[in-house]
Amino acid sequence: MVLSLVSLCAREVVSDHSSSPCWLRCVPRELFRPLLEAAFTSCRPLAVGELAQRWPERTLRIGGRRKRGQTAPNRLCIQALLLAVVRGLSDQRCALQVLDLCGLPGDDGGMGDSMGGWSLTVALCSMVVQARAAGQRAQRKDRERERKRFSALERQKDLKRERGQLKREKEPNGDEASNDTLVGVLGEEELIKGVRRRMEIQRKKESALTGVADTTKENEENDLRSNVLVHVRADLFVNARSWERVHMALSTSGPLKLQCRYLRVEEISVSIIKSLLDLLPRQGLLGIDVRYSSLRVAGLAELLPLLSTFPALNSLRLHYCNLNFRRVHPGQEEALKNLSQGLAQLHELQSLSLTALHLPGQLRALLSSLPKPLEILELLYLSLSPADLAYLSCSHHASTLQQLDLSENHLNENTLLSICRLLSQASSSMQHLSLSGCGLTDTLLGGCQALRTLALALNLLLPSLGGCQVLRTLALALNPVSMAGLMELVRMAVRMPSLRQLLYPNPLEDYQPGLPDLPSSSQLLDWPLDEATAISRTSNQLSQVLIESRRSDLFLTCDLLNYDKDSVE
The missing domain is CATH 3.80.10 (Leucine-rich repeat, LRR (right-handed beta-alpha superhelix))
Structure with a gap:
């Protein structure tokens, strides 16, 4: 790969961190992208953080498909990026509104010191929760500052009002002794009344604040929900160790809003999968990958109707989910019918991947119900029968397939x-x-x-x-x-x-x-x-x-x- 002159210069600039205070003040916004790419390539996490905290554009996209020989971003650089995004929430120089990490990294995180999918998901969830806590602290400080300013203004108004009332009560032709007597007798009583009035006003304010504590919390939640500063898009990898943290991050309202493009889940139950899906925006999810989860036929039939509520869902992957049609069970025909009806509701499905589900002779019942021809079909370890392959060769999917994987299905003369x-x-x-x-x-x-x-x-x-x-x-x-x-x-x-x-x-x-x-x-x-x-x-x-x-x-x-x-x- 031949580097351009801009890329070579960018690598030289980010190589010396001691010079960053100089060039950060004058670098034009057009050079932020090559500088950030050079910082990732050269593994300069400090430069990554400084550039991300001052990001001048609305969108920052890190990830995507890598070319052959191109390594995944370093773990330290990704961590510096996430920390800089949180710091940038209070930086007026940062214009970031969308952080797109989709495709970063692959399923296994690549080679070297790159960040795997599970680690990235946990780091993103921690970042969302921390940003929420920081936003709540900032709001509380602002409210406390505003309350003190309002109280000071009220005290000044009360003092001015009391002084004006004392002046009006003085007689214009009276002697100094009578005035002193009036101040000594009436003025003291009025001052006492003024102090009591201020105490009553303060007590009412405190009782009002106490009485609307729940309302304040609701307003705080509404403010955090309506004041989303950065939308974070990513592919999430959830398993039994991390699903609670992911659930908390998805249900959290704050300056960072976590969105999911592809959801991969491992070793979790159907109920947990459904609870996670309920928290995802209906328009953003493109695919779901379920692995090593004992869905069984009933669980998959229960999950498919919920998947149909995501209109853009075009990819479904089921790997080692304990679906076995080799054995005859009571109600198996009804379960297969439910699966077929559930798949029929996935109107935008283009990619279907099944691994080790043991569905010999049932391929027609599953694929014939799909309303749209598939472009990607992966059928690994499925023990496909001659009837399955005969149907597939004549199905409405055959002429549109762009990717076909029939690995580990024994082929013979038949x-x-x-x-x-x-x-x-x-x-x-x-x-x-x-x-x-x-x-x-x-x-x-x-x-x-x-x-x-x-x-x-x-x-x-x-x-x-x-x-x-x-x-x-x-x-x-x-x-x-x-x-x-x-x-x-x-x-x-x-x-x-x-x-x-x-x-x-x-x-x-x-x-x-x-x-x-x-x-x-x-x-x-x-x-x-x-x-x-x-x-x-x-x-x-x-x-x-x-x-x-x-x-x-x-x-x-x-x-x-x-x-x-x-x-x-």
């Missing part, structure tokens, strides 16, 4: 034809395809033709310009193919002009001796590789194919753990 038909239907839209761990062998892939069968399926419905393929990433890891099959796969991949990333399986020859003839994906994952010679030999052969085909834009990798399809530009 299902390969349905896969080819599905890819043919999606040939003009499919951009990301994953068939990792599906048991694809050289025989299934066309016997010494590797993915030639699938490659032909991708080209069936394309226009006469067969080179206008749109597939950008292809993942085929953990499939038991030989070295010959892998070479055919790579030769096919280099002929796809749009393909940018291929996650290829390690050939069987790269594993240490003792591997079964037809190993499963779990065996391929756990079995040790011959890292001394075999892997380097395979890598050299694949690199030679890329050089001969002049495909420097195609990235080949066998690293399943660090594979990221979203890193493709």
Whole structure:
């Protein structure tokens, strides 16, 4: 990545913190963004805080999709940013109204000293609660200052009124002795009355303040609710350890208002999920990700109607939620009907991800009720049957799919034809395809033709310009193919002009001796590789194919753990 002159200068400026008092006074608002980016890149938390506290624009967006090789922001920089936002609430130089942290960071927080999703959520909730407390203290100080000023004005008015009354009661022609006597007798009584009057007025004020204590609290809540200074948008990650803090932050009224774009919950019950959803604005939530929560069929059927109240919801992910249709239970048909009706109410759903739900033979009942064709469909560890794949290849979703993941669903001769038909239907839209761990062998892939069968399926419905393929990433890891099959796969991949990333399986020859003839994906994952010679030999052969085909834009990798399809530009 080539840095611009502005970026290089910005890095040099933020590198010396001792000079910040000089350039902060005169830096134009157009340079705040490159300076802040340089401070994040160079890990300068003090510079991040000073720039954020004086942010001159209405919106500050940190996060979003990162390019390949770009690291996530450092934890210290994120913490300095959040502290600076709170300080900026009382800084007249700060014009910030929207802090957008959506997409920061990924699910696992990336590598290095970056802040994970759970830590970021906890830090945001603490920031919202602290800002509320600071706002309440500021309001109490303002009210106390105003009360003292009003009391001082009242005392001055009382003194002036008493002095004027004493002057009017003096006789114009009386002698000094009579006046002194009048002041001594009547004046003392009037002064006493004046003191009593002031005490009564003060007592009434105190009783009034005591009597409207609840009203004052309500007014304070209304003021905090109406005086939202900064809206904070983020993707929230909630589990059993943090849901109470998140609940408190979402229900808190103050100068900072927390909003959620994507909600990820883990290991919490349906009732808690519903309580969190009730606190979220109906227009802001785009997706929900439920993991390792024992929803069961009844819980999911109870949750879906509440999800339908979010009109912009377009993503639903359910991973390991204890949904099992392999076993026959009383009322299972009714429960499946409720699930279908609940999914039918999600009118904007575009992405559906299901993992390990064990729904063999039930895919038609679930997907046919969706009113809008899906663009992203992930069906991992679902034990899909031939009937499921046959329905999917002919469904109204097939021609609109941009991303399909069928990993860890065993494919054989009975299902390969349905896969080819599905890819043919999606040939003009499919951009990301994953068939990792599906048991694809050289025989299934066309016997010494590797993915030639699938490659032909991708080209069936394309226009006469067969080179206008749109597939950008292809993942085929953990499939038991030989070295010959892998070479055919790579030769096919280099002929796809749009393909940018291929996650290829390690050939069987790269594993240490003792591997079964037809190993499963779990065996391929756990079995040790011959890292001394075999892997380097395979890598050299694949690199030679890329050089001969002049495909420097195609990235080949066998690293399943660090594979990221979203890193493709």
